[in-house]
Amino acid sequence: MSNNRVVSGMRPTGKLHLGHFHGVLDNWLKLQNEYECFFFAADWHSLTTEYADTSGIRESTREMVLDWLAFGLDPKKCTIFEQSLVPHHSELNLILGMITPVSWLERNPTYKEMQDNLEHKDLSTFGFLGYPVLMAADIIIYKATRVPVGHDQLPHLEITREIARRFNHLYGQVFPEPEALLTETPKLTGLDGRKMSKSYGNSIYLSDTAEDTRKKIMTMITDTQRVRRADPGEPDRCIAFNLHRLYVSQERLDMIVPACRGAEIGCVECKKILAESVVEGLAPFRARREELAARPELVSDVLSDGSKRAQEESGTTLAEVRAALKF
Numbered sequence: 001m002s003n004n005r006v007v008s009g010m011r012p013t014g015k016l017h018l019g020h021f022h023g024v025l026d027n028w029l030k031l032q033n034e035y036e037c038f039f040f041a042a043d044w045h046s047l048t049t050e051y052a053d054t055s056g057i058r059e060s061t062r063e064m065v066l067d068w069l070a071f072g073l074d075p076k077k078c079t080i081f082e083q084s085l086v087p088h089h090s091e092l093n094l095i096l097g098m099i100t101p102v103s104w105l106e107r108n109p110t111y112k113e114m115q116d117n118l119e120h121k122d123l124s125t126f127g128f129l130g131y132p133v134l135m136a137a138d139i140i141i142y143k144a145t146r147v148p149v150g151h152d153q154l155p156h157l158e159i160t161r162e163i164a165r166r167f168n169h170l171y172g173q174v175f176p177e178p179e180a181l182l183t184e185t186p187k188l189t190g191l192d193g194r195k196m197s198k199s200y201g202n203s204i205y206l207s208d209t210a211e212d213t214r215k216k217i218m219t220m221i222t223d224t225q226r227v228r229r230a231d232p233g234e235p236d237r238c239i240a241f242n243l244h245r246l247y248v249s250q251e252r253l254d255m256i257v258p259a260c261r262g263a264e265i266g267c268v269e270c271k272k273i274l275a276e277s278v279v280e281g282l283a284p285f286r287a288r289r290e291e292l293a294a295r296p297e298l299v300s301d302v303l304s305d306g307s308k309r310a311q312e313e314s315g316t317t318l319a320e321v322r323a324a325l326k327f
Contacts, residue, residue, distance in 0.1 A: 004034075004035045004145060004146065005038070005142060005145055005146065006035040006036065006038070006144060006145075006146045006147065006148060006181065007037075007038045007039075007040075007138065007139050007147060007178075008028065008031075008038075008039055008040075008147065008148050009039065009040040009042035009045070009138060010039075011042045011043075011046050012043055012046055012057055012063075012064045013046050013049065013050055013056075013198060013199075014056070015063060015064075015198065015203075015205040015206065015207050016063075016064055016067045016198075016206050016207075017196055017197075017198060017203035017204055017205050017206065018196060018203070018243070019188040019195070019196040019197070019203070020067075021071070021206055022188060022246060023150075023183075023188070025067070025068065025073075027183045028068075028073060028078075028148075029071065031078075031148060031181075032074060032077040032078040033077065035146060036078075037077075037078035037079065038078070038081070038142050038144070038310060038313075039068070039073065039078055039079070039080050040082065040083050040086075040138070040310070041061045041064060041065060041081070041082045041083060041303070042138070043057055043061055043082060043083050044083050044084055044090070044134060045083070045134065045135070048123070048127050048128045049121055049123065049128070051127070052121070052122075061082065061303075062300075065080065065299045065303060066289060066292060066299055067206050068080065069292055069298070069299070069302065070285055070288045070292055071285060075302050075306060079306045079309050079310055080302050081303060081306035081307040081309070081310040082303045082306075082307055083138065085303065085307035085310075086307055086310045086314055088141055088311065088314035088315055088317070088318045089134070089141060089314065090137075092137040092140075092314075092317075092318060093134045093137040095321060095325070096133050096136055096163055096167065097130055097133045099163070099166055099170060100133050100136075100163055100166070102129075104132075105130060105132055105133070105159075108132055108155070108156070108159065109156075110156065132156060132159045133163065135156065135159075135160060136159065136160040136163040136164065139160050140160065140163075140164050140176075141314045141317050141318065142310075142313055142314060142317070143175060143317060144176075144178045145176055145178055145179060146178060146179055146180075146181040147160070147178045147179070147180060147181060148183050149180050149181070149183065150182070150183055150184075151182065154180055157180050160178060164176070164177050164178070167324075171324040172324050174317075174320050174321060174324050188242060188243070189239050189242050190202030190203055191204070191216060191219055191220050192221060204216050204217070204278070206282070206285065206289070207289070210279045210283075210286075213275065213279050217240070217243070217271055217274055217275040217278060218268070218271050218272070220240040220243075220271060221239040221240070222238045222239060222240050222241075222267040222270070222271070223235075223237045223238040223239075224237070225237060226267065229263070229266045229267075230263050231263060232260075232261050232262065232263045233260040233263065234260070235256070235257050235260055235261070238267075240267075240270070240271055240274060244270075244274055244277075247277040247278045247280075247281045248273065248274060248277045249277075256273070
């Protein structure tokens with residue numbers, strides 16, 4: 001086993017957006033050159049919120065992995081697989097669920113937050129409460145030593161560490177306790193000022209057309225304290241300015257910031273500049289994506305090959321688990 005193994009996954013519950021582009025994917029691209037990486041489409045996890053209508057999960061998985069490949073993830077450098085094609089995840093989830101106290105799950109910070117923000121869905125299910133157990137199984141079944149997380153995700157990883165520790169205490173040392181590989185990712189706000197999320201419907205998607213991107217950006221909230229065009233603005237209060245920092249050249253920003261504060265440029269004009277900069281910045285990715293999409297078997301082949309590799313690794317670990325349980 002590599003002592004530099006990384007595991008990370010993403011739920012296929014819809015299209016990927018700029019938050020994934022500049023957060024997760026940008027980080028994964030670097031990690032595949034530095035660690036032994038396992039990246040997976042977490043389709044079992046999709047059921048925690050999409051159990052009432054599963055019709056879109058398969059297509060979302062394909063589109064998501066296509067985004068990964070277009071961005072630059074290389075199946076020769078990392079293992080890309082589909083969670084549900086590796087049954088060992090489910091078996092370890094069942095075993096770990098038997099030893100995980102309910103109180104650990106109820107204190108999960110995301111549990112209440114998602115229930116509040118997704119009021120239109122019934123999340124009072126056993127699966128939703130217990131998804132951190134499945135997350136722990138996903139990670140430790142590969143004996144991962146590193147998990148890429150942001151500071152806000154540290155409590156989630158700590159549950160995984162506690163579960164691994166409890167298993168080792170009860171049955172003997174099998175799992176390493178994975179450590180956080182802290183990543184600094186830009187905090188991208190959505191069109192409405194909340195965190196950009198496909199669940200909130202406030203996102204600019206990677207698969208949007210150039211025209212869709214322009215239209216969405218023109219609806220973005222800016223500086224809510226700037227009521228009239230003649231009022232001075234403040235870029236640090238502006239929701240849209242988060243994207244300016246990523247896509248607009250520094251030379252242009254040096255002109256926009258004082259012009260905004262001096263009321264020499266309006267929000268509409270400023271967002272037009274942003275829209276063109278985003279469209280231009282995403283053009284190479286979108287061209288690459290279109291090229292890969294013309295190869296209909298590409299994604300299924302990548303997932304099939306990667307899942308076979310994942311099954312081999314996870315099967316070895318599960319044999320150790322069964323031996324530890326004296327089954």
